[in-house]
Amino acid sequence: VGTTERDLTAEGLTGDRLADLYARHVGTAVGLARLLTGDPDLAEDLAHEAFLRVAGRFGHLRRPDAFPAYLRRVVVNLCNARLRRLRLERAWLTRPRERDEAAPPPFDPVERDAVWRAIELLPFRQRAAVVLRYYEDLSFEGIADALGCSTRAARSLLTRGMESLRETVSKEEP
């Protein structure tokens, strides 16, 4: 039986407790980060960084038993910040180039099916809403909590994301 987050709050994060927390949550965080960034190596780093941030203030969390939710929110924020920075860097690097020269993709996923390609084209928050709903199996409330928005906004993001996916996929079908 693994140590629960509530048990961890009593004595803090020491020894095997930290390792147990890491083992149970970082794998899922890596998967989430990979889906949000499309970059496996970057996902590993972001998930680790997110774990450090949440664990570093574990003793001060208002709801330590909600460690996975805190971790998920930090992962989403880190991925969003990283992609925003990549877009800025890319925009700066491609500025002198010819307009008709396509910018290189930010990452190089190994295999992309039509749906995945369509997901990659979504705006970040719509993409995050789709990932949180169909990978993390979160409710609208959970999506809203992870994205730091209202439940209504989360529902709207997911609806628009799915509409875009449906449209994109239908265009690619022969």
Added chain:
Amino acid sequence: MNDLETLVRESLLSQAGEPGARTLRGDTRRQVHRREARFAVGVVGVVAIAVAVAAGLLQILPRGDMRTSIPSDGGFGGNPLEAVPPGWPAVDVGDPQDAFLPPPGGQSDQIIGEVLVLASGAVGGAEFSLLAWTGGGDVANGEFDGPCLGSNGPFTPNVVPPPSPGSDFGGVQAGTCASWIDRPVPTDSDLDLMGQADGTTPALMSNYGFASERVARLEIILADGSTWPVPLLDGPSGWGGVQAFLFFPPRDAEGTLVAYDAAELALARAALCLHGVPSGGCRQPTEQLVAAAPQEEESGAGQNP
């Protein structure tokens, strides 16, 4: 679940790969502890900044127990005399140059130094001036001696003919000195409370007087238990540190004026002067709560019992 949702779910699971159990990277524990320390330092820093900001605000905000001293030679903008308890007549302190001064030759020639205008303005629409000077006469002969105050002015907006500011007393003229009582300030008492009324302004009465140098603050305790600070006014240099005060309670404001020292020890108290007579003055007996401060020529030992 429709086909698209199924496709999305399968695609995401495929792309995410198997989560699997992760093991701690080599330096994770150290990194976590470093983050904990950094976070703790950040919290302490934020708290320290908040405390510093709060302390700064407390410094600049007015406090009820703060001693208020007005320079006798000016600085009447936002005068603390204008802060009065709710329901009391509004006080508007004006330019000392417009004060009602003694007419030429109308004041004793035993004055040492100049006559200072401690406050001049209007209260409840009636004008007033509070003058301060140092007497050098023989008190046994009824002459000015030591700290003296004059409560001057028409004390009513209905005086006919209107007085001439800067040249005439106008209506009520009253002067008194700290030495003219059995227990003068500061040798025998820390507080001396007087009042002056004019029958034409029955709604209010001036309350003014002396406070010894060791009085750090004055407070009115009204009959309903509420309290209100009374500003202390610096007297002329010849007063030897004796201070003055002035306020205008409404006719029915019963209460007590209490003098405290810097250690918040109650030194003396006196009942407020009320408008009990159609016109005239009042001088309340002071209840000295501790021994008056010995003067320099005496032993100088033990100011408080």
